[in-house]
Amino acid sequence: MNCKTVEDVLKCVKDQNVSFIQLWFTDVLGMLKSFSIRPSELDEGMTEGMGFDGSSIEGFSRIEESDMIAKPDPTTFQLLPWRPDEQPVARMFCDILQPDGSPYPGDPRYVLKRVLAKAAEKGYISYLGPELEYFYFANNEAPEVLDKGGYFDAPPLDVANDLRRETIFALEKLGVRIEYSHHEVADSQHEIDMRYDEAMKMADKTMTLRATVKAIAMMNGIYATFMPKPIFGINGSGMHTHQSLFKGTKNAFYDANDKYHLSAEGKSYIAGLLKHAREITAICSQWVNSYKRLVPGYEAPVYVSWARRNRSALVRVPMYKPGKEAATRCEYRAPDPACNPYLAFAVMIAAGLKGIENKYPLPEPVEEDIYHMSEKDRKKKGIAELPGSLDEAVKELEKSALIKETLGDHIFTKFIENKKIEWDRYRMHVSQYEIDRYLPIL
Numbered sequence: 517m518n519c520k521t522v523e524d525v526l527k528c529v530k531d532q533n534v535s536f537i538q539l540w541f542t543d544v545l546g547m548l549k550s551f552s553i554r555p556s557e558l559d560e561g562m563t564e565g566m567g568f569d570g571s572s573i574e575g576f577s578r579i580e581e582s583d584m585i586a587k588p589d590p591t592t593f594q595l596l597p598w599r600p601d602e603q604p605v606a607r608m609f610c611d612i613l614q615p616d617g618s619p620y621p622g623d624p625r626y627v628l629k630r631v632l633a634k635a636a637e638k639g640y641i642s643y644l645g646p647e648l649e650y651f652y653f654a655n656n657e658a659p660e661v662l663d664k665g666g667y668f669d670a671p672p673l674d675v676a677n678d679l680r681r682e683t684i685f686a687l688e689k690l691g692v693r694i695e696y697s698h699h700e701v702a703d704s705q706h707e708i709d710m711r712y713d714e715a716m717k718m719a720d721k722t723m724t725l726r727a728t729v730k731a732i733a734m735m736n737g738i739y740a741t742f743m744p745k746p747i748f749g750i751n752g753s754g755m756h757t758h759q760s761l762f763k764g765t766k767n768a769f770y771d772a773n774d775k776y777h778l779s780a781e782g783k784s785y786i787a788g789l790l791k792h793a794r795e796i797t798a799i800c801s802q803w804v805n806s807y808k809r810l811v812p813g814y815e816a817p818v819y820v821s822w823a824r825r826n827r828s829a830l831v832r833v834p835m836y837k838p839g840k841e842a843a844t845r846c847e848y849r850a851p852d853p854a855c856n857p858y859l860a861f862a863v864m865i866a867a868g869l870k871g872i873e874n875k876y877p878l879p880e881p882v883e884e885d886i887y888h889m890s891e892k893d894r895k896k897k898g899i900a901e902l903p904g905s906l907d908e909a910v911k912e913l914e915k916s917a918l919i920k921e922t923l924g925d926h927i928f929t930k931f932i933e934n935k936k937i938e939w940d941r942y943r944m945h946v947s948q949y950e951i952d953r954y955l956p957i958l
Contacts, residue, residue: 517593517594517595517691518691519590519591519593520590520591521590522559522562522563522590524590524593525558525562525588525590525593525608526558526559526562528593528606529555529558529606530555532595532604532606533603533604534555534595534604534605534606535554535555535603535604535605536552536553536554536605536606537552537553537554537555537558537561537588537605537606537607537608538550538551538552538596538605538606538607538608539551539552539553539561539566539586539588539607539608539610540592540607540608540609540610540723541586541609541610541611541612541623541625542624542625542723542856542858543573543574543624544574544622544624544856544859544927544930544931544934545574545802545856545931545934546624546723546802546854546855546856546857546858546859547574548723548726548727549573550607551566551568551586552605553566561588562588562590564585565585565586565587565588565610565613566585566586566588567583567584567585567586567615568584568585568586569582569583569584570582570583570584570612570620570622574930574934583615584612584613584614584615584620585612585613585614585615585617586610586611586612586613587610587611587612587613588608588609588610589608589609589610589611590608592607592608592609592720593606593607593608594606594607594608594689594690594691594724595689596690597685597686597689597690598686598728598731598732598735609625609720609723610625611623611625611626611629612625612626621924621925621926621927622926622927622930624856624858624859624862624927625716625719625858627858627859627862627922627923627924627927628715628716628719628858628859628861628862629716630862630922630924631861631862631865631866631869631922632715632716632865634866634869635761635865635869638869638872639763640761640762640763640768640869641714641761641762641763641764642714642715642759642760642761642865643712643713643714643715643718643759643760643761643762643845644712644713644714644715644718644757644758644759644861645709645710645711645712645713645718645757645758645759645845646710646718646722646755646756646757646758646851646853646857647707647709647754647755647756647757647758648707648708648709648722648725648726648742648753648755648853649700649705649706649707649753649754649755649853650705650706650707650729650740650741650742650753650853651702651704651705651706651740651741651743651746651747651753652676652679652704652706652733652738652739652740653704653738653739653740653741653746654738654739655739656739656741659746659747661703661704661747662675662676662704662738663675663676663699663703663704664703665699665703665704666699666701666702667698667699667700667701668698668699669699670699673699674699676699676704676706676738677699679732679733679736679738680697680706680708681697682732682736683697683708683728683729683732683733684697684708686728686731686732687708687710687724687725687728690724690728692710692721692724692725692728693710693711693713694708694709694710694711695709695710695711696708696709697709700751700753701750701751701815702747702750702751702752703747703750705750705751705753708725708729710722710725712758712760712845715861715865718857718861719857719858719861722857723857726742726853729742742852742853742854743805743854744801744803744805744806744808744809744852744853744854745805745806745808745809746805748808750814751814751815751816752808752809752814752816752852753809753852753853753854754809754815754816754849754850754851754852754853755851755852755853755855755860756847756848756849756851757847757848757851757860757861757864758834758845758846758847759785759845759846759847759848759864759865759868760844760845760846761781761782761785761868767841767842767843767844768781768782769781769782769785769844769845769846770782770841770842770844772841776824776833776836776881777836777844778833778844778878780875781872782844782846783877783878784871784872784874784875784876784877784878785846785868785869785871785872786822786831786833786846786868786871786878787871787876787877787878787879788867788868788869788870788871788872788874788876789830789831789846789848789864789867789868789871790820790821790822790830790831790878790879791867791870791871791876792863792866792867792870792871792916792918792919793820793830793850793867793900793902794820794900794902794903794909794912795863795867795912795913795915795916795918795919796860796863796864796867796913796916796919797850797902797903797909797912797913798903798906798909798910798912798913798931798935799855799856799859799860799863799913799919799923799931800848800850800851800852800855800860800863800864801850801851801852801855801909802854802855802856802906802931802935803852803854803906803938804905804906804938804939804942805854806852806854806906807903807904807905807906807909809852810850810902810904812887813887815827816849816850817829817830817849817850817902818830818886818887818901818902819886819894819899819900819901819902820899820900820901820902821879821881821882821886821897821899822846822878822879822881822882823881823882823883824881824883825883826881826882826883826884826885826886827849828885828886828887829849829881829882829886830848830849830850830902831846831847831848831849832846832847832849833845833846833847833881834847848864850902851864859923859927859931862922862923863919863922863923866918866919866921866922867918870918879898882897882899886899905939906935906938906939906942907939907943910932910935910936910939913931913932914932
């Protein structure tokens with residue numbers, strides 16, 4: 517589908533005999549929310565929006581100010597390929613508005629819109645390309661793997677090859693262009709990589725990919741999870757996010773005369789990511805479980821540095837290929853696929869833009885394996901560490917004027933409140949590890 521206007525959507529619904537339209541949006545944590553309307557309500561819903569009670573949505577309004585409006589974005593209209601062809605069901609992403617029609621400050625999509633508007637004022641278009649890793653398990657009750665395959669393994673070691681293929685066909689019907697798919701390093705772990713796109717489109721596509729992976733898995737009696745670290749002792753799932761800024765059709769990160777082929781803007785953008793890395797970690801890695809992934813030894817970045825070849829660094833700049841100026845980019849490796857993509861993309865871009873605005877200097881790359889450096893050597897090279905727990909990450913977030921400005925007071929406050937509750941529940945929980953370790957000896 518290639519709808520651009522309300523009229524396009526109305527015509528498509530009529531021509532395709534669509535039975536229901538699902539209206540999609542996310543709460544502050546990035547959980548997909550949806551309600552369905554019939555075609556008879558669509559005209560009014562597209563022009564005025566559909567009202568709903570926001571008081572039960574995480575991070576939305578208080579009970580005394582609960583009326584919200586979901587306003588569909590016609591450019592996101594697509595038919596859901598896993599619903600019956602004889603009674604098609606469509607979906608659209610929505611912007612959340614207040615009753616007076618103004619943007620709702622608790623809407624994650626609005627946060628990203630504000631950051632992109634700021635970039636546009638400086639003449640930039642932001643492009644992103646996230647790589648989402650995930651696991652297939654037998655069910656959602658225990659992490660029971662389907663195979664013992666490894667990186668790039670083919671069938672029969674990769675038992676989910678057909679499942680990924682079915683998922684990709686569904687994604688392409690939803691307008692999501694796919695570049696790669698393969699078995700990842702860990703048992704039963706997989707990756708599907710989307711073709712890079714403008715940041716807002718990519719945030720919507722990231723939500724679409726997560727929903728599609730889960731829907732196709734469920735139809736096949738399998739459970740798919742984007743949990744960052746479901747199994748101890750093997751790699752967790754990341755969401756390495758490739759980033760670049762363009763001015764028109766020109767990549768603003770590229771400079772033919774630089775030894776790294778990076779422009780001053782590109783260097784300062786990367787320096788911004790590095791300088792504000794600890795502040796944005798709680799947004800990019802927002803769960804207690806995220807910090808079981810962010811440990812040395814499992815290909816997850818822990819140390820704040822950049823490199824070209826070194827995959828133990830937080831930011832990687834892929835090597836330049838002649839004639840591929842448009843592909844000049846940086847790859848931020850800390851986020852995991854269970855984040856809220858609207859907020860994660862917003863804070864990463866904001867950090868990069870702050871680096872450009874203030875002309876942050878970029879330190880020299882660190883091409884050594886940082887995991888095997890001593891603490892003394894890391895300090896000598898000025899290599900900081902990412903927060904080691906959700907508690908530490910939230911404390912860094914609380915101190916950040918940049919992220920408070922980026923998220924806005926409402927989401928900044930609600931997000932921190934939610935994460936403090938999560939940490940307290942985790943802190944008080946008595947785990948099986950503690951029972952096994954301490955009960956026999958204490």
